[in-house]
Amino acid sequence: MTPTDRRDNLLITSAALRPFKRIVVVGATGAVGNEVLSILQHAAVPATSLVVVGSERSVGSMLSYGDSRLEVTALRQDLFVDGGVAIVCADAATALAARQLAQGTDCLLIDNSSAFRLEAGVPLCVPEVNGATLRGHRGLIANPNCSTILLVMALEPLRAAFGIEEIVVSTYQAVSGKGLAAMEELREQTARALRGEDLSPRLFHEPCAFNLFSHDSDVGLDTGVNGEEQKIIDETRKIWDAPSLRVSPTCIRVPVLRAHTESVRVTLRRAASEAELRRALQLAPGLIVIDDRKNNAFPTPLKAAFRDEVLVGRIRRDPAAEVQQDGTSRTFALLICGDQLRKGAATNAVQIAVLAARLRQSR
Template identity: 40%
Template sequence: MKEYTVAILGATGAVGTQMLQCLEERSFPVGRLKLLASARSAGKTMAFRGEDIVIEEATPASFEGCDIVLGAADDAIAKALLPSAVDAGATVVDNSHAFRMDPDVPLVIPEINGGDIAWHKGIIANPNCATIIALVPTWPIHQLAGVRRMIVSTYQAASGAGAPGMAELVAQIEAMGKGEPLPEPRAFAAQLVSNLIPQIGGFNEEGYTSEEMKLQNEGRKIMHLPELAVCCTCVRVPVLRSHSESVTLELERPVTLEAVREALAAAPGVKLVDDRAAESAHDRYPMPLDTSDQDLIWVGRVRRDISNPDVARGITFWCCGDQIRKGAATNAVQIAELLAR
């Protein structure tokens, strides 16, 4: 098997660290690994396959000789550095928002539109975490009956704000447990512990946040549905890791609940957990604690949308998935695996 020179840009962050772990777990054919981060991390080491890899400062010259670059840096760094990786001959799989809606950049969830990588021009974009978690189980239902409209509420963990977000929630929990004053919020707009924050990103003129618009805009591109209608509300919740979503679908054609459950149970990347009679709650429906640190999107609470006038064309479900893994790092490594075929 051919081996590849792989670089991770932003290797020390939550997603970059998880990318490193996923490469090892999935036995990706890495011949040489470059870990790139800011100057303050240069010279430190990270372990990979029993070896300590020295972190290098990321510069435009860092990508010489690289075959695949996994981007886990913010938008500004991605825009500044990743074009240099393409110029150096590498193929980039980028997790930032920087290139997602560029018409020349495929936006890929391998379970849905892996074939789109065929038309990349050097950069392939990884979708938003909430988009991935919603669309992986929506896709098999779309294949059954065609999705016309989605109404989605997301319950997004602190991990969506990276390592600083998780650290802030942990610090608030610890301070509350000790009866001490809570540290001032920095990663979030307000205190997260014992609270919900119904804003992720800035507002547009219609009152929707940037995070909420991603599901519509990215969903249209990924599913090749330019008319897909989406109404989304995104909420930050005091959960450390793993996003949860309530999804209601309006379908083009009638479908039975049995057919939906069968399609979900057979779909790649999906685990159906939907037994209302189970003794344990862990077997009745997905929860963030159960879905953290693994790569499947768990789906349950599958039922009719009884508010739909044509009830046979309405489906509602609940799903949970690890934002750092399938919502970011694992999806990127899966794209790299498609490139390595």
């Protein structure tokens, strides 16, 4: 399959999703759920095929969907119908509840939480990277962690062409990775900071306005590795079926509303020239190379926001790397930016639904 075929296979259209009798969006009132609805609306999926679910606090409220309005309903067993699909964009406990309620039906569950990602037999899928794992699905598919999706998207063409031995990655993660309430905290706190007022945080453990801090997930007391970093290690290994791949992440939260940035040092198995690396990245589906040294123009969160592609730039041989006589090297550095609410969550989940619909039709 060529890169163009692979990209076309993932096009999100109303027709591609038609094999599903019903699309249930659980957590439709949240940051990821909002994006799922916006993607479905853009694809002209009819409002009549949608059901939107929220927590008790939102039940009965109305969500705009093009010219239509959708009433938020509570999570209930009868929402999960044979031939349907549920895209779950809520916390892990709600995802576990959804799985229980869907049991006994052939409603497909695509889950954005961490509840099932490492469970044996559950595909952990980034369609451009390991779409083939969907073939064996048993009604439940997990969407990887947002930082992991962006990382494997950018490195997959290098893994395929040269092999990967080690990854060292530092993240600069937007506050929206923690949901809608965190975006509100950054907005409010920035206004307070500009007025010279007190910056006591509510959701985060540190002030996020005009600041940055180690990721807000729990830190392993024995290892010093935090939850987000562990997810990147475990999930990257599962996605590439590379259980002993060396991955060293450091995750940082920054005062950006949306789109994560990642600074990556990658060591390849086979030496390559910078031109070969660049070509592999330029040909990959779902990536855009922005690498203008002359004008100092590279990926930024603002350039990546609201886009489905992952941006890659600052492609260079690592200055500390060993250089072969022919000028090739095994260690390179690059910068990645991607909207973690889109490709890092909602877009990836809907692309999974598109691929799963194709599989359903070909059965």
